[in-house]
Amino acid sequence: MSEIIDIKKNPVSLLIFIMAAGIFFVARGTDPENIRFLAFDYEALPQRWYAILTYGFVHVDWNHIIINMGLLIWIGIWVERLIGSNRYIVLVIGGILAGGLTLLLRETAGIGFSAGAAAIVFYYHFAFPMKRELPFGLPNVVLPVVLLIVSVGAIIFGWLPAVGHYPHIAGALVGIVLLGIFRKHHKPIDED
Secondary structure: OHHHHOOOOOHHHHHHHHHHHHHHHHHHHOOHHHHHHHOEEHHHOOOOOOHHHHHHHOOOOHHHHHHHHHHHHHHHHHHHHHHOHHHHHHHHHHHHHHHHHHHHHOOOEEOOOHHHHHHHHHHHHHHOOOOOOOHHHOOOOHHHHHHHHHHHHHHHHOOOOOOOHHHHHHHHHHHHHHHHHHHHHOOOOOOO
């Protein structure tokens, strides 16, 4: 946790964490309806046009925020250091907007940082595909491949219908595309 607090190295990750946690605690401490205006809902367009971005910071249950913020802390801080804060903003916002576009095209609703997290996870794990950082010494490439197979399988077979599989895939694709563009700008990551 101390890694994310280093504001000079992780300003964007820290800001995302603070925003998502703040919105979450407002929802938990009052009424989730108090943050509904930030969630994406196709039926609320065009009045809530901004929600195609703000939905990415809205969580209302513990599992959702723990997983998404866990990925932000576990992987996001390293990606931010690897590509710099400005490119990291493009990666995260690009993932969220791509996920929001799937919600718009499917005329549905959605919340959560999952599309942004997918962009981060796919970026990092495809940037270092043979590095063995996963449990059981598995190469990094295994995680995004399994996540993609599960998401596609869930769409085909109707598993976990409340989960935004399309936004996950859209965020993942943004991560892969931006890896191709940003790879030449990678910085050494100091592990002090």
